[in-house]
Amino acid sequence: MSPSPGARSPGGLGLGIHGEPGVSESELTTADDLARTLVDGLLAERPAEAGGNRVAVILNGLGATKYEELYVLWASVSTLLAEAGLEPVRPEVGELVTSLDMAGCSLTVTWLDEELERFWLTPVDTPAFRRGQVAPAGPAAAARDTPEPRAAAAPVEVPTASGAAPATSEAAVRALRAAHTLLHEQEEALGRLDAVAGDGDHGRGMCKGVDAALAAAGKAHAANAAPAALLAAAGDAWAAEAGGTSGALWGAALRALGSGLPADRAPEPAELAAGAQAALTAVTTLGKAEPGDKTMVDALAPFVTAFTRAVKGGEHPAGAFAAAAGEARKAAEATAGLRPKLGRARPLAERSVGTPDPGATSLAMVLNKAAETLATGGTRT
Numbered sequence: 001m002s003p004s005p006g007a008r009s010p011g012g013l014g015l016g017i018h019g020e021p022g023v024s025e026s027e028l029t030t031a032d033d034l035a036r037t038l039v040d041g042l043l044a045e046r047p048a049e050a051g052g053n054r055v056a057v058i059l060n061g062l063g064a065t066k067y068e069e070l071y072v073l074w075a076s077v078s079t080l081l082a083e084a085g086l087e088p089v090r091p092e093v094g095e096l097v098t099s100l101d102m103a104g105c106s107l108t109v110t111w112l113d114e115e116l117e118r119f120w121l122t123p124v125d126t127p128a129f130r131r132g133q134v135a136p137a138g139p140a141a142a143a144r145d146t147p148e149p150r151a152a153a154a155p156v157e158v159p160t161a162s163g164a165a166p167a168t169s170e171a172a173v174r175a176l177r178a179a180h181t182l183l184h185e186q187e188e189a190l191g192r193l194d195a196v197a198g199d200g201d202h203g204r205g206m207c208k209g210v211d212a213a214l215a216a217a218g219k220a221h222a223a224n225a226a227p228a229a230l231l232a233a234a235g236d237a238w239a240a241e242a243g244g245t246s247g248a249l250w251g252a253a254l255r256a257l258g259s260g261l262p263a264d265r266a267p268e269p270a271e272l273a274a275g276a277q278a279a280l281t282a283v284t285t286l287g288k289a290e291p292g293d294k295t296m297v298d299a300l301a302p303f304v305t306a307f308t309r310a311v312k313g314g315e316h317p318a319g320a321f322a323a324a325a326g327e328a329r330k331a332a333e334a335t336a337g338l339r340p341k342l343g344r345a346r347p348l349a350e351r352s353v354g355t356p357d358p359g360a361t362s363l364a365m366v367l368n369k370a371a372e373t374l375a376t377g378g379t380r381t
Contacts, residue, residue: 013037015104031069035076038107043084050111056120057081057091058108063098065105070094077107090121096129159226164266168227169220171374172258176214176234178373179366183210190362197340197352202246206362209242209250227267231258246359249283249296256282269311269320276304294338294352296359303328303367318375325367332356332364 013024028034059074061067074093081088089112097106112120123132161169183190183206190203216237220230232255239251256278261267267275280300289295291302306327310320335357339350 012104015102031073032076035073035080039077039080039084042107042109047111052111052113053086054089054112054117055081055086056108056110056112056116057088058096058106059091059093060097060106060108061095062102062104062106063095064101064103065095067094070105073105081109089117090131158220158223158229159263160224161226161263163264165227165261165263166224168261168266169225169230172227172230172234173214173217173221175370175373176210176217178369180210180214182365182369183207183362186362186365190358193355193361194358196355198358201244202358202362205242205244205246209238209247212237212241213250213254226263227261228258228263231255231261245287246296246362249287249359252282252286253279253300269317272317273308273311276307280304292338292341294335294340294357294360296357296363298335298338298357299328299332299360299364299367302331303364318371321367322371322375325364325371328364328367332360335360 013026057077059070059077061070070093074091078088078091086109110116110120121132123134124130125134183203187203187207190206191200194200194202213234217230217234220233225233235251235254235256235258237251238254239248241247242250257275259278260271260274262271280297283300284290284297287295287297289297291298303324305324307320307324310323311317315323333356336354338353338357340352340357
């Protein structure tokens, strides 16, 4: 909630820590009213598996909220929690997770089981958070905590490409290079699209991911890595550097795409179709999204279906890829009419309607650019 509890100007409810717009705006009145809004909202989403009444509670200031205001608000929050039959365990009130100098607060409630409560009460001493007394590390503790020396891990053998497989690796690098150029050109546009109901960083995240993936793929190609190893390296780098959910999903998709590609010959059309299906399965398994949830799956699923159908019908993979990419573009545009069911845009579902999903849009862009690149690079792959 922002601005601070004592203000009388309009406040936004549900603002994200990364700058996502709020769910709604309203005039702020009293600490009691604000406390009821926060507590009732959280209790309405109580997990089904939460059986006990002991809870960890954090009332957090966002950077420019006076502690006196937080304590006044806590008095109201604690009363409402008690009325709901909940027992706060070692509650924390203070500025713990801030957003620059935002005036406002957030309330977190976690239902505890025996294990979680033990972790919650464990003493800690970090630059950002301290609680309790952590035992000093003396010589005995240092000796106890010193790990036994281990033998150096054996180097991982990376499969090398032979036969016609290097052409597949080369095609993957060319596609990533084209995606790199495209995403940097579209960074601001993707950011504006994401800012409608998210935090506006989708373009930046995609650029960071493709930068890392292209560098990793280029290094793997220079070492004559097999296509599967090259795409795995690219996917792992994308996931590590991009951050966020989309980075992890792109990383999993690239790794899965290459998993079944041969190291000693060009892939058969059926193997390419299987790789596309593996990428879709990896994304849906990791992200739990389905078609209609307004995510990248809404573009990826139609692409995989169209590509698989075309290659099974005997169409050349390059032509099948281009046609399927066109289906992905149309599907991405159609997400404008959907309400998001997952991700950061879900709380702002109404605001999102009328705007295409950023993840589906960027995926369709990359697929179409890859189709252009592969079509102009010959038909060896």
